[in-house]
Amino acid sequence: MRSSLPLVLAAALAGQGAQGPSWTAAAPGYPWSFPRDHSSHPGYRNEWWYFTGIVESEPPGRRFAYQLTFFRVGLVPGTPPFASAWAAGSLLMAHAATTDLESGEHRFSEALYRAAPLLAGFGAPGDPLLADCPGPPGTGGRWEARLEGGRFRLSMQDRRQGMALALDLVADGVPVLEGPGGLSRKSAREGFASLYYSLPRLATRGTLTVDGKEWPVRGVSWMDKEFGSSQLAPDQAGWDWFALRLSDGRDLMLYLLRRRDGTPDLQAGTLVDRSGRPTYLGEGDFRVRATGRWRSPATGAEYPAGWQVEVPAAGISLRVRPWVADQENRGGRGPHYWEGAVEVQGPLGPSGEGFVELTGYGEGNRPPI
């Protein structure tokens, strides 16, 4: 049963062809408006809400990292006109992970449901609900992301993994548009792009359950929201993505797309200054060099581990190091990828912390978007 699901999913996602005729393409000149754009955009094929953060328990000061992501995967535009509560045009996929930065224990949980009233769904603008779904079968509870009174309220639980989140993220500040007009190009070729914004510093507090033990925590989260209809070009295999908060108040987002043969394709980024003003970084504006490798014993995939990041014009030279080597997210129902908290050291400048995401490593593991 399980074995054939990724097949269905991959077929669902990849089989549609890059240019579904009635999906809206991510294009320049998108009229951003918040909080409306925090809600879903069903005209675009894919959309995700990405929350990552590093938190610390209120005494004795144990540090954890967490991730909660909701994906909207469009299968057909609109909802098919059937007299059935199961009629659905899209799927909801949700990923959650916790990492105990002391013990190095990384846990991952996932859920995948059709977006149908009985199961999962995305709120329309005005609805405090952004996305929700049942947790994995047999675990009880629902996974949710809500926007209420200027706060993102996140919750999930997975009894089987002994993990749960219940966090409030204060959504202050103006969203950073990640690319001119919020358009984030993913390929030199036309049409491969997404609309992308971030909230890099969300004051976070709530509880986090790791290994069945609940911790009151506080810390900072980064929210990423992206939607589009075709992101990855056919010849691209995956990407490395960095979201780093520097101690001098600047935030740095970088992504590097790789071709299927492993060579670098396109790279871009955004440097946000303390006042929230973005500077868009292009091909020649920064360098990222892997300084180590880590092979996953579970999947055999080999990931870079540790980087030297240079943004010469901004005086940034950073050593980025995974807090824990194994922060690979391995589920049964989708590609595996590495998503984890990193430590940032800048002997010649600011230091900091953040998250790195590494996709498309290992055999047949290309993200189907």
Place this chain on the structure above:
Amino acid sequence: MTAPVLAMERVSKVYRLPGGASYAALREVTAVVGPGRAVAITGRSGSGKSTLLHLASGIDRPTSGEVHLLGRDLGALGDRERTLLRRSSVGLVFQFFHLLPHLSVLDNVLVPSLIAGLDPRGEERRARALLERVGLGPRARQPVQELSGGEMQRVAICRALLREPRLLLADEPTGNLDEENGLKVMELLLALAREKGAALVYVTHSRELAALADESWSLHSGVLETAPGGRAAARERTSR
């Protein structure tokens, strides 16, 4: 001279053996048995004695030559006609008696009439008379299995004589009996044949018994030699 009961002329019987070889059981046998005559046939095993009896009774047919039974050429008759002729005119006695074990003494004697389609009850009187004659009258209702060998053969003789055949053929009738019993049975057979006026041809290994016949034939590898029997000689002696 009256017409012979059995006449064989240049009779040969050749068996084809598997593999194409052949084996002559009888070679050019010519012989005549007159009415009421008693003939003994001697010879070693395999000399053709039984074959000769089979041909004489019409059970088997010769390879060449003619067999005349009561003046009828058996070669010209079909199986059914030969069978009917045998039924009415030939009585057979066998070495192993060949009685039907499930029948009583009387019923065994009556089998030929049953086969002939006669009402056995009409024949019963004659059958009983025959049994009286051989000394088995009181045992008529007994199962044959309770009889001794000599008694069994007497029953067989009664059976052979029931239809009053003109020719009686006996294949080693004493072969399965001890010497004393054998002699008694043989004497009874000869006496009965004479009483009923039937010609008798019998096969025997015993010179003594052969000597009781009117003539004695001997077979050597299918070739017949005839000679006056011991009885003829004796008769001649007594008549002298």
Place this chain on the structure above:
Amino acid sequence: MTRYLWRAAAGHLRGGFALLALSALGVALGVGAVLSIRLLNQGALGAFAGTVRAVSGEASLEVVGTSPSFPEELFPAILAEPGVTAAVPLTRTEAAVEGARPPLFLEVLGVDLFAPARLPFEGKELPVAAALSEPGWVAVGPELARERGWRVGDRIAVSSGSRRVTLVVGGLVDFRRLSPLASRRLAVMDIAQAQSLFGLAGRLHEVDLVLEKGASPAEVASRLSRRLGPSVRVLSPEQRVSEASGLLAAFRLNLTALSLVSLLVGGFLVYGSTQAALVRRREEMGLLRSVGATRAQVLALLLLEAALLGAAGTAVGIPLGWLAARLELRNVSGTVENLYLLEGIEKVSLGAGEVAVAAGLGLLGAVLGALLPALEVARRDPRSLLASLTLEERTSRSAAPLLGLAVALVPAALGAYAVLSPRHPWAGFVLALAATLALPLAAPCLVRSLSRLPGPRRFSAGYGARTLPLHLTSSAVAVGALAVAVAMLTGVTVMVESFRDTVVDWLDATIRADVYVTTPTWSRARGEATLSPEVLRRMAATSGAVRVDVVRQTFARVRGRRVSVLGVPAGAPGAEGRVRVLGGGAGAVFGRLASRGEALVSEPLARKAGLWPGDSVRIEGPRGEAAVPVAGVYYDYGSEAGTVMLDLATFARIFGAGGPSNAALFLAPGVAVEPAVGRLRAELADEAVVVRSNRGLRAEVLAIFEQTFAVTRLLRVMGLVIAVSGVLLTLLVAARERRAETALYRALGATRLQAFLVFAGKGLGISLLGTLLGFAGGAALAGILVRVVNRDFFGWTLELHWPLSALALQALAIVAAGLLASLYPAVRASDAPATELSRDAL
């Protein structure tokens, strides 16, 4: 000794090829009969089990609807249940393919394509967008697609209830990859489409659950049952299969019993032929013993020979059984579908296990059959072996004790029945078995009595018959075997005829309306296949219509059984004519359905579940258990599992509102029925309905009946063939054994014709005795089958009808066949020349 066996074997083969071939045939037919029934039995369940395995193969539990669907709102609770790691919601719809002859039903699974279901789609990529959004998108089985010439993109018109639906072939899904016996009719579509197209919005039929490692299915099941309430049942797939097997148990046991009779006859033949062959070969055995073979060696030799014979018979019997199973497939499948509403059998597969069982039966049967005679020979000393006729004497002496045993069987069987019947419905088979066993036991005495007949006047057929007691063993065996076969034939014929007459009477009494309207899927889907209100409106409006009665139907559980529940307009004028009530008085009893909301239960249900007037029938409905007082018991031959009849109001109280499954139209007096049927068909042309006249419906019911009993035809023919071979075998043995005797007769002047007639007379004697004995046994068997087995086992009261002309014809056919079988041995016998009269003893 083995070396001796091989050396002697060639000689035996040459000497008695026909005899050996016939003995082997006996084994072959016995093995064939059992194997074919086993295959069909297995197929009957295999189809259901295979489909369950294919669809719910990985599931540890299945949540299934009580009625039979349940509200989908329960799904999230099922999904959240601790221990569950995957939950796949399903709808199931039997969709009739329009215009298919013979009728074809797609079993359409509506599946959440994104639930972790194991769906064996063919091809690399599933066109998900089309599956989700293109109306009617369905994946069908590749075998069925090939058969029907369906290609991707083809439209298929189907119906569910009176609703018409157009499906579009979008892909192939091959459940046989998961389970070879899965139905080829399985088709898959997205659950949203299935609910929408088949009118199932808000309803599910099943949720398949995969559990966590270490979770106890029983615990999860009981928690879920408590949580979800009475509208669902939580079962393991094994439980579902075993429920189906419970449904089929009576049917399967019935078939098995019939096949065992064939085996019995076959084994009996082996016994007889071995006995006969040993009579022939006793001197050979005597010789072996006298030259130093031990008893054990002789026994081993004989048993080894028997085993070889069994092997030869098995080698023929296995393909024979397989062939027979294939020939009967359609009929048995029809019964399983029509009477038990389970998956039809699409194929039988001859697994290694079945081959092993068949081979084991064949070998064991042959060895067991040979054991007694072989022991008998081995026990003797060489001298008595060389002496003549001792073996025959023994049987002759044991004839009377055997008859005594046969007589003693009667009280013994009755006693056993009395003890067993209150608890075991199959107890009636003990009586049937005793009746069958008594026949061969009585045979020796019967044959021996021939010798008490007055002596024959002529040396002809009569003489032959009268001398049968002389080879008592072989003739008694032949007579016994023939008698068993004839008894079986007669018993089953009488039972089938009685059943048919009873059903005809029942149909006469209960089919009262002029025109019946139902849907193509009704027979398989019952309550789920409903008539739209539009159909009822048009029926009522058709010219000449006086009244339209509707019936609602569904399945529910009563005391752990799945029974059919019927809702009828009990208050309608003349409604009591619908049933005949045990003990009479339908009017008064029926009135209580409408006035007091009581129930009628069908006779099978009453007998099996012990529900009688005064009791309450507890119906497990979607809203929980409803206890309905039983007003009476009515005769019903439509469902073996049983039926509960309620007034429509009571039905709705238990099962909620819903459409009728079928409707009956009463016409005004003088309105011609067939033209009215034609008119109604035209008026309902755009609805998927089946319009039948009173006569048409009766014809159809009887056709189903015929199909149900068609399988008995095979067994009847097989039994007869075995029995006639028995006659042939016996006479061949006798021809050989009695060669010297015949030669003597020939020497004493018996013509060839006479010798032939004597033998034909033996054949005739065996046939006549066998038939006579068989008919006596058959009458007993018929009485037992009709009066006891059917009542105890199926719960049906049948009237005993004797189809005398058919039986007479059968008797004639058997005697003729027996006579025919004796011709060849008789010719062989009459060929024995008088020269055969060697110096051997007789």
